[in-house]
C-alpha cells in the first residue's frame with residue numbers, strides 16, 4: 001500500500017481503496033467495522049502537540065468518501081485540533097507539532113513536498129462563526145477561484161456555488177451587495193459557497209451551526225446532507241442530535257484519544273465503550 005506515498009498529490013480521480021487496512025496499524029482495533037468504502041483521509045497513530053501538551057493522542061481514523069463523518073466529544077478533547085491538522089491549518093498556530101501519519105488519498109500531507117496551499121484548495125474549511133470577507137456576495141465566492149487562476153466563466157461558477165450552498169434564490173438579485181448585509185445563517189451558507197467554489201474534495205466543518213438559530217441550523221443540516229453527494233464531509237459538533245441526524249459515521253474523542261468510531265447508528269444505540277455511553281447519555285461533557 002505504501003508505494004502510493006511516493007506519488008505526488010493527484011486529482012481526486014486517482015483514488016486508493018483500502019479494503020483491508022487492519023494490518024498496518026495496531027490502533028486499528030478502535031474501528032469495530034472495517035470500512036469497505038474508499039478512504040479519503042486517514043490518520044495513523046497521529047499525535048498533535050501544542051508545545052509539550054499532546055492535545056490529540058495516537059489517533060487512527062479513516063474518513064470515507066461521500067460520507068459525513070462526525071467528530072464528537074467534550075470541550076477541549078481535541079476535535080478542532082484534529083480537524084485543523086487534516087489540511088495543515090494547525091501550522092498557523094505557533095508551537096504545534098505532529099507525529100504519526102496523516103494521509104490524504106494515500107499521500108502523507110506532512111511530507112515536505114506536499115504543497116499546503118494546494119492541499120487547502122482540495123480540503124476546504126468552514127468555521128464556527130461565519131467569516132465572510134468585507135466584500136460583495138459575488139466577490140466572496142469569486143475571489144478564491146480568481147486568485148487560483150480560474151479560467152472558466154466566473155459568473156457561472158458563482159451561480160453554481162451559490163446554488164450548491166442553497167443560497168442562490170435568496171441572493172441572486174443582490175449579488176453586489178455587501179456580504180455583511182446577510183443574516184448569520186445566510187453568511188454561513190455564503191462561506192460554504194466560498195469553500196465549494198474552489199471545487200474541493202473534502203469539506204471540514206467546525207461546529208458550523210453553533211452561531212445559528214434552529215431554522216438556520218436545519219437549513220445547514222439539509223445542505224450538509226446534499227453536499228456529501230459531491231464531497232467528503234467532516235463535521236465537528238457539540239450537538240449530538242445533529243451528529244445523529246446528519247452523519248454516517250461518528251468518532252468519539254475524549255481527552256485527546258479516539259475512544260470509539262463506528263457507524264452513527266451504532267454509536268448512538270449500542271456504543272462499545274462505557275465512556276461513549278456516558279457522553280451520549282449526557283453524564284458528562
Ligand SMILES: Nc1ncnc2c1ncn2[C@@H]1O[C@H](COP(=O)(O)OP(=O)(O)OP(=O)(O)O)[C@@H](O)[C@H]1O
Nearest residue numbers: 050055073074075076077078079080081082093238
Ligand atoms: N493554540 C493553542 N495552544 C495551546 N493549547 C491549545 C491551543 N489550542 C487548543 N489547545 C488545547 O488543546 C486541547 C484541545 O483543544 P481543541 O480546541 O482542539 O478542543 P475542542 O475539542 O475543539 O474543544 P471545543 O469543543 O471547546 O471547541 C485543549 O486542552 C486546548 O486547551
Ligand SMILES: [Mg+2]
Nearest residue numbers: 079080081206
Ligand atoms: Mg473546537
